[in-house]
Amino acid sequence: MRTPPLPPWKPVYLTAGRLAALAGLMLLLAPSDLGIEELRHPARDPRVAVAAPAPSVKRAIPVGAGPLAPKPSSKLSRVARLASKLRAHPRPAVRRKQPQRATRLALLEHAGLLERLGSEAEIAGVRHRAFRLRKAGLPIFNRRGRIHDGTLAGSSGHLSFPPLASQEARITRDEAVRRAIALTSMRRLWAGVKSERGWFATEDATVPAWQVTLPTEHPFGLWQATLDGRTGEPLALVDLARHLDGTGLVHDPNPVLAPTPSLVTLFDLDDSFRLSGKFTTVLDDRSVEAFQPDLEFVYPTDDPRFVQTSVYRGLTDTGRFAEAHGFPAFSEPLLAFTNVAISESGDELNDAVFVPGFNFFLFGNGDGVLTTNIGKDLDVAAHEMGHYIFNVLVDPVVVSSTDLVLAIEEGVADTLAALLGGDANIAESVIPGEDFLRTLANDRVFPRDLADDPHETGLIFGGFNWDLVQLLGADGFADILIAGLPFLPPDAFLGEY
Ligand SMILES: [Zn+2]
Structure with a gap:
């Protein structure tokens, strides 16, 4: 392995200003080019010995490193000679800071020790550019920094590294x-x-x-x-793909409890710049779909993309909550259609739906009379994702709407809505004029409160779950729920839950 070629140094251009910059380069090289360990044992690298202005560093001993270690550079030695020569003839202090740091940067790049990455981004009037360090002609993957407006930032800690290992790479x-x-x-x-x-x-x-x-x-x-x-x-x-988190403007958790929307993190976005990620891909066939290369999904509350954002957030946060409590990792995102109308009439859909087997979601807007805010209420998305979670864990066999397993499923879906929404009331913003759609703070019991609608019967189970949440805490209960559901027979009845 040979030392990367260095561009020729032209001493004739070494002015007082450049000399000050040179001193800066040497200071910079000390913490950045060398590792922390090397700094604790100075005088092991010839470049430090000649370059560092510290008087304690006197002798140079070559580092006995292996084939990948760089040889002392004759160019740098020449620089050092010039530096000592000029130290003997001190000049008046020069203007410092910005120009000096900019020149340091130029010198580092000149020496092949700094490699600019990507392209420059201008944010709030400041130009930003990432870089990484190189050593012996190769990049150091985990030593990076930033250049702001042509000057180095973060040039201490992150840019130091331990000595190079003596063994060469053998893996092809x-x-x-x-x-x-x-x-x-x-x-x-x-x-x-x-x-x-x-x-x-x-x-x-x-x-x-x-x-x-x-x-x-x-x-x-x-x-x-x-x-x-x-x-x-x-x-x-x-x-790297999983680490794209964006920002979204939503009512947190719903337009009734939080009439003023606020910014929340949109987790696990993929790199499409759309509301698509690990858990769900949000689609809207009736209006423009959100597309934000800056991952800031901020829209007015009456914009269909506000609903898309809210649905992405609700489904994703519920999926993450389930995974955090033992649910198997999502292998592909579930499709979620927002802004759904009834196809024959074109009327607004007064419902949110999970379709088992096909595993997609539909979110209507509501007609504003029977329902409203369906896609904007966190409880609704959490409830629908709860259906998916139950279907994966239980795979229920359903032949009639009064099958008890269906009610258990609704109870579990409501419980996830309550856990995500943070209270026992479900969908507070969805029924105009009502405080909520359902509540788990109820005293429904079996068999007195059995009903034809599984959502109603489900309140027996949801209420029971909510009592357990009070006893065990949300996290403790969620662990037990997700661990226990796979043991539920697909055609479960009460005693088995
Ligand atoms: Zn349901």
């Missing part, structure tokens, strides 16, 4: 890709595999590494595996 590119695929157990790719050789800073050494990026389709993801280049052992694994 193909082997690295093969191992990364095995790690993610991925089934299909939606784009090509990317692989790159570089370094990875661990706690005590900066080791040769491969970084492999796999765009996986089932389940959807953008997996980035970092492997030790010497052994092929995994160093880090992360799904």
Whole structure:
């Protein structure tokens, strides 16, 4: 491994201003180019020895590193000679700060130690650009920083790293890709595999590494595996796609309890810039669908995209809650149609529906008389996702609307609505003139309160669940519910719940 070529240094252009910048470069190189460990034992790297202005550093001893370690650079030595020469002839202080830091940046780049990434983004009048450090001609995957308006930011802690490991990478590119695929157990790719050789800073050494990026389709993801280049052992694994969280404006939890909408996090968005992610993809056949490359889904409350945002949030938060309490990971998003009208008449749908087997959701707007705010009320989305969760865990056999298992399912769906919404009342904003659609704070008992409508009978079970939530807490109850439901027979009756 050879040292990357350095551009020629032209001493004739070394003015007083540039010299000050040079001193800055040396200061910067000390914490950034070298690792923390090396700094605790100074004078082990010739460049520190000659460059650092600290008088305690006197002698240079070459680092006895392996083939990937860079050789001392003659160019840098020449710079150092110039620096000491000019130290002997001190000049008046020069203007500091901004120009100096900008020149530091130029020098770092000049020396091939800093690599700009992506493209520049201008936010609130400041230009931002990401960069990563390079060492011996290869990038250090986990040492990055930012450039703001042409000057370095965050150039301390994040830019230091332990000494380079002495062993060279032995794993080939193909082997690295093969191992990364095995790690993610991925089934299909939606784009090509990317692989790159570089370094990875661990706690005590900066080791040769491969970084492999796999765009996986089932389940959807953008997996980035970092492997030790010497052994092929995994160093880090992360799904980049899952980490896209956006912001949405919603009534939290509904337009009655929170008439003024507020900003909430929209979790687990994919990289489509639409309301689509790990748990659900929201579709609207009657109006424009939300599309936000900045992932800020902020719309007026009467905009159909406000409903789309609310539904995405409700279904996603319920899915996340279930996963957090033991529900198996969602493997693909469920389709959710908002703004649904009755196809023959074109009238607004006064309902929200989960369709088992096909596993999609429909959210009407309500006609404003019988129902309203269906898509805007967190309880409704949580209830519908509760149906999906129950169907996965129980797979109920239903032949009649009075089958008890259907009522148990409604009770569980209402319980999830209560847990997500934070109170026993279900869908407070949905029935004009009413305080709520249903409430789990009830004293319904079996068999006195059996009804033809499974939602009504479900209140017996929902009420029972809510009593348990008071005893066990929301998290404790949710753990038991999700662990216990798979034991429920598909045609369960009361004693079995
Ligand atoms: Zn229901």
